Amino acid sequence: MRSLAWAVSVIGLVLAGARPALAQAPQPPSPLPSPLPLLPPDNWWNQDLSTAPVDANSAGFLSLIGNPSVHPDFGGSDGTTNGVYGMIYAVVPGATPLEPVDFSTYGYPDESDAGAPGRPPGYPIPTAARTQPKWVEGGDPATCDPNAPSSPCDADRHLLLVDKDNRLLFELYRVHWNGAQWQAGSGAAWRLDSNDRRPEGWTSADAAGLAILPGLVRYDEVFGTDPIRHAFRVTVRYTSGHVWPASHTASTSTSPNALPMGARLRLKASTSLSALSPALQRIGQALKTYGLIVADNGSNLYVTGAYDPRWEVAPGSGVVGPSWPFRASDFEVVELGWRPAPPPDLTAHQLYTLTPCRLLDTRLAVDQPAPGTLGGPALPPRSERIIAVAGRCGVPADARALALNVTVADPLAMGDLRVYPGDSGPPGTSVLNFGAGKARANGAVVALSSSGTGTLAIRNDSPTAAVNVVVDVSGYFR
Amino acid sequence: MMNGQSQWLRRTVLVALTLAALGTFASAQTGPYSFYSLSPCRVVDTRKAAGPTGGPSIAANTSRDFPILGSCGVPSDAQAVVFNVTVVTPTDFGDLRIYPAGTTMPLASVLNWVTSDFAVANGAIIPVGSSSGNNVSVRADMPAGSIGTVHVILDVTGYFK
Numbered sequence: 264m265r266s267l268a269w270a271v272s273v274i275g276l277v278l279a280g281a282r283p284a285l286a287q288a289p290q291p292p293s294p295l296p297s298p299l300p301l302l303p304p305d306n307w308w309n310q311d312l313s314t315a316p317v318d319a320n321s322a323g324f325l326s327l328i329g330n331p332s333v334h335p336d337f338g339g340s341d342g343t344t345n346g347v348y349g350m351i352y353a354v355v356p357g358a359t360p361l362e363p364v365d366f367s368t369y370g371y372p373d374e375s376d377a378g379a380p381g382r383p384p385g386y387p388i389p390t391a392a393r394t395q396p397k398w399v400e401g402g403d404p405a406t407c408d409p410n411a412p413s414s415p416c417d418a419d420r421h422l423l424l425v426d427k428d429n430r431l432l433f434e435l436y437r438v439h440w441n442g443a444q445w446q447a448g449s450g451a452a453w454r455l456d457s458n459d460r461r462p463e464g465w466t467s468a469d470a471a472g473l474a475i476l477p478g479l480v481r482y483d484e485v486f487g488t489d490p491i492r493h494a495f496r497v498t499v500r501y502t503s504g505h506v507w508p509a510s511h512t513a514s515t516s517t518s519p520n521a522l523p524m525g526a527r528l529r530l531k532a533s534t535s536l537s538a539l540s541p542a543l544q545r546i547g548q549a550l551k552t553y554g555l556i557v558a559d560n561g562s563n564l565y566v567t568g569a570y571d572p573r574w575e576v577a578p579g580s581g582v583v584g585p586s587w588p589f590r591a592s593d594f595e596v597v598e599l600g601w602r603p604a605p606p607p608d609l610t611a612h613q614l615y616t617l618t619p620c621r622l623l624d625t626r627l628a629v630d631q632p633a634p635g636t637l638g639g640p641a642l643p644p645r646s647e648r649i650i651a652v653a654g655r656c657g658v659p660a661d662a663r664a665l666a667l668n669v670t671v672a673d674p675l676a677m678g679d680l681r682v683y684p685g686d687s688g689p690p691g692t693s694v695l696n697f698g699a700g701k702a703r704a705n706g707a708v709v710a711l712s713s714s715g716t717g718t719l720a721i722r723n724d725s726p727t728a729a730v731n732v733v734v735d736v737s738g739y740f741r
Numbered sequence: 742m743m744n745g746q747s748q749w750l751r752r753t754v755l756v757a758l759t760l761a762a763l764g765t766f767a768s769a770q771t772g773p774y775s776f777y778s779l780s781p782c783r784v785v786d787t788r789k790a791a792g793p794t795g796g797p798s799i800a801a802n803t804s805r806d807f808p809i810l811g812s813c814g815v816p817s818d819a820q821a822v823v824f825n826v827t828v829v830t831p832t833d834f835g836d837l838r839i840y841p842a843g844t845t846m847p848l849a850s851v852l853n854w855v856t857s858d859f860a861v862a863n864g865a866i867i868p869v870g871s872s873s874g875n876n877v878s879v880r881a882d883m884p885a886g887s888i889g890t891v892h893v894i895l896d897v898t899g900y901f902k
Contacts, residue, residue: 604780607814611775664778664899677859683781690781692896694825696860706864708823708898710778740776740899 288398291482291571293354296427296455299484300493301477305603306458307508308477308493312529312554312597320520320726321596327501327520328563332586333550336498337480337568339575339583345402349570350421352476353389353398357428361385362445364435369410370448374465374511379431379452386433386450387426393440397570398422405440421468422447423476430455434468434475461510463649464640469496470559471524472510478556480568485542485582491549494527498561504646506600507688507720508556512643515560519726522557523646527597529554534593542580543587550589554597564591600647600722602688605713612663612740619668620656623721623734626672641731642723649685653717656736660717663710666738669721670704671697671730678725680732684710685718693724708740774820774901781825782813785895788829793875798890801833801883806842806875807895819900822869822877826895827862828854833889838880841870846880854891866901 295301300309318324337349363385366372377384392398392405399405400421407416424433432455437448451467453459453474461472469475478496485491501516502524509525530550539547555566566587568574574583581587627638633654642648653660669682679693695705712718723730785807789795794812799805810817828837836850852863869876883889 607780608778611777613775664776679860679862681781687780690896691783692781692825692898693827693894694781694862694864694896696827696862698859703861705825705862707825708776708778708864708866710780710898740778 288351288353288392290397291573292352292569294483295354295425296430301432301455302453302474303456303458306477307602308474308556309553310494310602311552312494312527312601313532313552315529315601316598318596318598323520324522324526324596325591325594327518327522328499328591330591331563333564333566333589334562334586335480335568335582335584336562336565337570337574337583339570339572341402343402345396345404347397347402347570349568349574350400350423350475350479351397351402351570352423352425352479353392354425354427355387355389357426359387359389359426362388364445364447364450366447366450368446369437370446371466375447375450376452379426379429379433380454380459382429382431386435386445386452387424388422388445392422399438405438405445406442408439408441409437410439421475423468425476432474432476436468460508460649463510463651466511466513470511470513471505471557473508473525473556473558475558475567478558478567480546480566482569482571482573482577485545486577486580490552491545492553493549494553494556495549496558496567497528497555498559498563498565498567499557500560500563502557502560504643506645506647506722507602507649509558512646513560514643517644517727519644522596523599524557526557526599527554527601528557528594529597530589530594534589539588540580540582542577542582546582546587547589555594598688599645600689602686604688605684605686608663608710608713610663614666614738614740616738617657617736619735619737621733622652622656622658622736623650623732625731625733639731641729642721643729644723645726647689647720647722649718649720651685651718652711652736658717658736658739659741662717662739662741663713664740665709665711665719665736666740667707667709668704668735668737669695669707670702670733670735671695672702672733673700674725674728674730675699676725676728678723678728678730680730681720681722681724682707682709683720683722684712685720686712687720689720689722697730771820776899776901778899779814779897781896781898783894783896784809784813784815785893787892787894798892799879799881801835801881801887801889802885804846804878804880806872806878808874809869809876809895809897813897815897815900816902819869819902821866821901822897823899823901824865824867824895824897825862826852826865826893827860828852828858829860829892829894831856831858831889831891833883833887835881835883835887835889835891837891837893838882839865839867840878841868842875842878843870843872846878850882
């Protein structure tokens with residue numbers, strides 16, 4: 264994107280600078296509330312990946328990408344009246360009135376948050392954002408309707424807001440002020456002090472179900488003195504399924520070499536950074552330690568940054584491109600869904616029997632209300648689903664392991680299932696092997712997440728076939 | 742082939758096995774034990790390089806013993822282990838018996854397969870024993886005279902003690 268002549272950009276910057284002070288979101292953006300990075304230190308955005316194993320199919324995944332250079336998909340102004348590169352975010356006070364947002368007209372009302380957890384519904388959108396430019400991604404005022412025929416702003420149109428006093432992050436996708444109310448395609452709110460993942464299967468303001476702002480390249484950190492301490496958001500052309508930490512699938516390919524949403528790419532430790540500018544060294548080190556998280560379908564290896572007019576006056580750094588001196592072949596794919604092992608559970612548990620009960624049947628169209636059976640869709644190839652079992656089938660919140668019967672119904676190709684605690688990375692073990700056309704069942708005793716959320720992860724290891732999975736429970740340990 | 746010495750040896754072994762079986766029955770009735778969960782972990786995979794928990798595959802109608810305690814978080818005082826047992830690429834049909842090392846082989850099997858199976862798995866809770874540093878015995882039953890082999894994978898998800 265940032266390929267227009269610099270001269271045009273500088274003119275745009277001058278024009279922007281001539282505007283009244285309150286006509287746009289504060290730029291440069293106001294400082295984010297500390298401590299940084301955003302979200303807890305053990306959040307997936309801030310996870311040190313340097314010791315994580317390489318995925319067995321790393322080379323296959325990278326082969327589908329080809330070997331492009333990493334492209335920084337951000338900058339300052341694009342030289343048009345309002346146009347800007349990168350994601351715009353604004354930091355707002357906690358007293359900002361909450362605006363209701365309509366998701367039902369154009370979007371995903373069932374996968375959107377009406378507001379922040381535990382707070383009244385609404386998003387803290389300043390009044391100026393309704394009509395003024397440079398609050399919404401792309402730069403056009405929110406009065407521009409992305410859903411109108413031949414709309415000049417038919418794009419992702421994200422609006423990112425940080426409530427610095429209540430430590431909340433609000434993100435909206437395809438926002439529009441229609442003159443009477445706010446509308447959006449989807450919306451998600453996060454507590455900055457929590458590692459809450461979105462419900463399995465839900466989107467966010469991003470296709471993977473992840474927050475956007477914690478993964479942006481920001482000017483302050485690139486030109487600061489401290490190392491950058493988080494992963495960056497990246498897009499790839501083809502995706503298939505999703506793995507932790509992602510919660511949502513938006514597949515564009517059935518190739519076994521298409522990366523799932525949530526996959527993480529790490530710059531190889533052997534990559535030399537010594538000849539680079541200090542800013543690019545800082546970026547390169549972050550790519551080695553924290554990597555890239557696949558968060559949306561888009562151009563291959565486009566890394567997203569925050570819009571900031573100062574990018575235009577960062578001479579000689581090489582930070583805004585047109586490309587970074589790292590190619591796809593300099594990366595490796597971290598084992599899909601990897602996360603550090605939780606501490607071992609060394610407490611004794613007793614068996615409590617249950618009337619055999621169906622916890623999950625992906626052949627059902629939708630989840631039944633608790634305590635009933637969880638539903639579909641079938642697990643896409645090489646994908647993980649994390650289910651919350653507490654409160655279903657009589658499983659109490661303090662259960663630490665389940666006695667299960669796991670069945671695969673009518674698989675179309677060979678594969679295996681892994682079943683493991685919802686807060687663990689996928690283990691090198693399986694529970695069930697299946698072949699094309701063969702329904703298979705197996706008994707298993709599997710621990711639940713140790714974090715008290717009662718979650719269980721199920722991963723389909725078939726690289727090509729979606730499978731229907733049935734999980735029955737006949738007892739629990741606590 | 743049969744001579745006086747091997748006859749004697751055979752009788753001695755039978756007596757020893759009978760005694761071992763009696764001892765096994767006594768210890769098999771101990772308990773109750775509590776459950777301890779583990780993150781799933783692969784403790785034996787005969788497809789890997791040759792070694793105590795690796796290759797080779799198990800030949801028809803033979804047994805291999807494996808060490809379990811002290812690996813994958815299973816403590817040395819565990820009394821029984823929750824396994825997921827997988828057989829891979831069998832070259833003849835058959836079944837698997839898994840039992841405490843150092844005890845008499847039981848009739849009970851854990852897993853059956855046919856030759857067209859690439860991989861078949863089953864869950865099982867197996868008491869552990871002790872024999873020359875090993876804790877479980879795995880026997881691959883196949884038709885008499887078979888020259889088949891089968892790879893075995895043992896994953897653990899918990900233990901009792």
